[in-house]
Amino acid sequence: MKSELSSTDAIKRWDKYAELISSSYGETGDIHREIFLNPTLFRLMGSVENKKVLDAGCGEGYLSRMIAKAGASVTGVDYSQNMIQLATxxxxxxLKITFRHGNCEExxxxxxxxxxxxxxxMVLHDLSDYEMAIHEMNRLLVDGGTFIFSILHPCFVTPGSGWVKSDTGEKLYWKVDNYFFEGTYNQNFPIDQEEKFLFFHRTLSSYVNTIVRAGFxxxxxxxxxxxAEMIEKYPSFEEDFRCSDFLVFKLRK
Incomplete structure (x- = not known):
């Protein structure tokens, strides 16, 4: 765990591995986005036809493309210049998507x-100043506008969390540790690279209190x-009923 690292460090790593990450993405993103996040995001969004939508932290742009195909006018921003080039x-x-290079913190x-x-x-846990980013989203929304964001679940995905296994490799239970630590630590992806990505862990109360203070x-x-449909397609993900990896908020300005 290293609390002194910043968004600048995170940007460098995302830039460095932009092509590696995007190589695992199809039309609906990676497998976790297909199974967990996309169905939740689109249910919360509802109809986006003729709406002006910002994809804040768009990466290689798969979600921007999905939203544009649903009839929205989409702008995508990302702090990795290489990701913006890939998205474009x-x-x-x-689809007439506008991609811009920029940090969601400003x-x-x-x-x-x-x-x-x-x-x-899946962006706010990659930003050092998530409070500023949430305030920026409030500034950019029309009155009554909606902000939807997903993050790694702060209660379960923590520094030192992971499966505890038996001697034979059976997954016994998910261990949580260092919940009240707030700062950066290395992700285990990409696993074949020496330099890892960064998480910026915060407690659930820190997120909720920041949301309220920002005016949401x-x-x-x-x-x-x-x-059930996804379990039939990907049976190994049945283990994800044991612990939640993600948390999604729908906020109103």
Whole structure:
């Protein structure tokens, strides 16, 4: 665990491994996004037709493309220049998505009240100043606008968490440790690289209190679990009924 690292360090690592990450993405992102996050995000979004949507931390742009195909006018921003280049190259011109390079902690090039809906998918735990980012999302939304974001579940994905296994490799239970530590630590992805990505862990109360101070009302909190359809397609994910990996918020300005 290293609390002194910053978003700058995280950006360098995302830039460095941008192509490696995007190589595992299909039309619906990676497998965890397909199983857990996309169904939850789109249920919470509802109809996006003719809405102005910001994909805050768009990565290689798969979610921007899905939202644009559903009829929205989409702007995608990401702090990795290499990710923005990949998103632009992978997105057909007829979708008319605008991709911009920028850090969600400070998006001064975007005007106040520019968007009806903001979606930030697995981004806030990659930012050192998540409080500023949440305030920025409030600034950019129209009055009554919606902010939906997903993160690693702060109660279960913590520094030192992981499966405890028997001598034969059977998964016995999920161990949580260092919950009240707030700072950075290395992810185990990509596992074949010496330099890992960074998480910025915070407690659940830190997230909720920041949300309230920024001027949002919490409409829903969802801990996504695999559907019966997804379990049939990916049987190994039945173990995800034992512990929640993700947490999704729907907020109203």
């Amino acid at each position: 190259s992978k997105s057909p011109e007829d 998006l001064s090039f975007l005007q106040n009240k520019s968007f009806d809906l903001i979606v930030s998918n 009302h919490i409409e829903e909190m969802i801990e996504p679990k695999p559907s």
